[in-house]
Amino acid sequence: MFKPSSRRRLIAAGMTVALLLTGMTVTRSRPAQATESTADSFAFRLFGGADDPARLAQVDVSRYRLFLLSPYMRRIAAAVKQTRADALVYVYKDASSTRRDLNQPASQWCNADGGTIGRDWGVDYCHTVANHPDWFLTVGGKRFEYVGYPSHWHADVGAAGYKERWAANVLAELRASTVIDGVFVDNQLTKIGAYTPGGVAPDQYAGNNAGHAAYQSFIDYVSQQLRDGGYGIMANMADARLFPGLWDQYSTHQSGGFDEFWTTFGGTESEPNNLPAYEPSGWQVQLAEVETNAARGKLGVFSAQTSGGRCLECARYGFATFLLGDDGSQLFMESNVDAVVGDWVATRDMYDWQFGAATGARTQPQPNLYQRTFERGLVLVNADPQTTRRVTLPTAYLDESGQRVTTIDLPARRARLLRTP
Numbered sequence: 001m002f003k004p005s006s007r008r009r010l011i012a013a014g015m016t017v018a019l020l021l022t023g024m025t026v027t028r029s030r031p032a033q034a035t036e037s038t039a040d041s042f043a044f045r046l047f048g049g050a051d052d053p054a055r056l057a058q059v060d061v062s063r064y065r066l067f068l069l070s071p072y073m074r075r076i077a078a079a080v081k082q083t084r085a086d087a088l089v090y091v092y093k094d095a096s097s098t099r100r101d102l103n104q105p106a107s108q109w110c111n112a113d114g115g116t117i118g119r120d121w122g123v124d125y126c127h128t129v130a131n132h133p134d135w136f137l138t139v140g141g142k143r144f145e146y147v148g149y150p151s152h153w154h155a156d157v158g159a160a161g162y163k164e165r166w167a168a169n170v171l172a173e174l175r176a177s178t179v180i181d182g183v184f185v186d187n188q189l190t191k192i193g194a195y196t197p198g199g200v201a202p203d204q205y206a207g208n209n210a211g212h213a214a215y216q217s218f219i220d221y222v223s224q225q226l227r228d229g230g231y232g233i234m235a236n237m238a239d240a241r242l243f244p245g246l247w248d249q250y251s252t253h254q255s256g257g258f259d260e261f262w263t264t265f266g267g268t269e270s271e272p273n274n275l276p277a278y279e280p281s282g283w284q285v286q287l288a289e290v291e292t293n294a295a296r297g298k299l300g301v302f303s304a305q306t307s308g309g310r311c312l313e314c315a316r317y318g319f320a321t322f323l324l325g326d327d328g329s330q331l332f333m334e335s336n337v338d339a340v341v342g343d344w345v346a347t348r349d350m351y352d353w354q355f356g357a358a359t360g361a362r363t364q365p366q367p368n369l370y371q372r373t374f375e376r377g378l379v380l381v382n383a384d385p386q387t388t389r390r391v392t393l394p395t396a397y398l399d400e401s402g403q404r405v406t407t408i409d410l411p412a413r414r415a416r417l418l419r420t421p
Contacts, residue, residue, distance in 0.1 A: 001149070001194075002047060002092070002186055002236070002260070042351075043068065043301065043331050046076070047092060053079035061087070066301075066331065068092065068184050072118040077179040088181045090234060093122050093170055095218065096187040096195070097152040098135075100125035109151075117173045122166035125153060135159045137202045146195035154195055156204055158214030166218075167225040174231050182232025182255065188219055190239045190246060208243070216249060223253035234299065236260050241285040248292060256299035260335065262286050263321045264314040266307035273305075274317045274413040277368050277383035283321070284383065290325035303335040313414060315348060316400075320379040320415035323355070324362045324372050350400065350417050353377065365391075369410070376420040382410040396421060 043066035044059065051073045061083040069077055071091040080087050098121050100109035110126035111117065128135045136143035137154040146152035157163060174180050192211025193199040205211045219235055226233045232255035239261065240247040251257040263286050267273035277283040286302070293300035304318025315334055322332040356375030364370050368384035369391070378397055382389045391408045397418035399405045408416060 043333060051075045071120065071173060074177055074179065081179045089179060090182045090184045090232065091180055092120055092186060093183050094120055094186045095157055096155055096189055097121055097146060098123045098125040098128050098155050099151050099153060101151040115172055116169045117176055122169050123155060123162065132161065135162050137204060139196055139200060139202050141203065144197060147197060157218040158204065163218045163221045167222040171225060171229050174229065182234065183226060185233060185235040188235035188237050188250060189215055190237060190243055212246065219250055220253050234258050234301065242281045244280055247289050251298060254298065257293055258301045259286065259289060260303050262302040262304055263318045264304045266305040266314055267311050269311060269313055272311050272313040272317065274314060276385035276413050278385065287321055287325050290322060290330050294327040294329050299331065301331045301333055303333040306334045306336060308336040309334060316417060317413065317415045319350060320381050320417055323379045324370055324381060353419055378418045380410055381415045382412055384412045386412050388412060
């Protein structure tokens with residue numbers, strides 16, 4: 001879940017092929033190999049705040065291939081396209097809520113025509129209340145706001161007519177602009193009680209399996225409608241790892257996929273909350289998302305939580321894991337969920353290192369220890385829950401601080417990115 005009122009800028013590294021995700025098209029300008037390049041390796045996210053192109057004054061727009069923006073940011077989107085015509089611009093839309101603060105005038109939240117142009121949601125609250133009260137999800141017969149998110153009234157994506165109205169409203173928004181390429185769909189829920197009071201199942205669904213069926217129908221329909229209209233679609237499928245096969249099922253008809261909590265949940269340098277490998281829903285499942293997306297020709301964005309950029313060990317773990325599986329077509333992102341930390345890019349030296357092409361697939365020299373060799377580097381990930389692994393390197397490398405190393409003791413749930421001297 002992303003809070004659009006938060007003003008943050010997030011980066012994604014690792015994209016080194018030309019991607020055109022208008023509908024389902026992916027154009028590669030070179031053979032699919034895992035590389036790390038500074039020229040085209042970032043995505044830029046800006047949700048909330050003024051639609052003022054001056055906010056891009058300190059941004060090298062030419063460096064970014066994908067921009068995720070709030071839907072009302074037409075001027076910023078136009079400025080992006082003016083600087084870089086081939087940049088992709090996706091706008092935010094929530095699948096699962098319609099919004100209104102009941103203490104404020106309806107005109108501040110509702111559109112007179114029942115549409116949602118410029119809004120973060122896909123169905124209008126006032127139109128829904130007046131014409132489709134059955135579109136609200138209920139608990140104990142009462143509609144409710146997302147727990148933790150006031151004014152976000154939980155909608156039922158499986159209600160008759162909901163997905164059709166959502167898709168029509170979103171298409172109207174896209175067609176009203178010449179600078180938007182697709183939609184970032186938030187809250188393609190994997191847990192039906194994610195935002196319910198007490199986490200209980202809502203009245204409409206007995207549990208997650210029923211919820212999955214409703215969300216599958218929703219995302220399949222809207223994906224097809226947007227693709228037929230020539231637009232891309234990428235949904236946030238956070239926690240799909242907990243349900244075997246769900247990532248692949250939800251993303252079948254999408255242009256791509258987004259995992260908000262990928263391999264790490266943030267933390268501190270001394271205690272990073274990095275996800276270990278375990279069956280059936282641990283670290284290895286999220287690594288497989290990268291490889292699956294690449295094999296299916298879809299753009300994935302994989303978001304490692306780093307506590308506002310403060311957890312370097314989290315960032316290393318996420319980025320090294322990403323490089324284990326990327327074929328050059330995917331995106332890595334540092335993230336800080338729902339915290340107002342300003343517009344920021346978590347720039348780190350490792351995102352500028354030129355590792356070159358991968359010399360082969362990843363290998364597993366020890367239990368839960370994985371490595372991949374590049375033309376000018378080596379990445380190591382110890383996904384073991386508890387055990388430190390000693391690694392004797394095939395040759396000398398430079399570690400992250402520039403020190404020459406030939407042996408590394410890699411603690412559990414840690415990673416290293418090494419460069420050729």
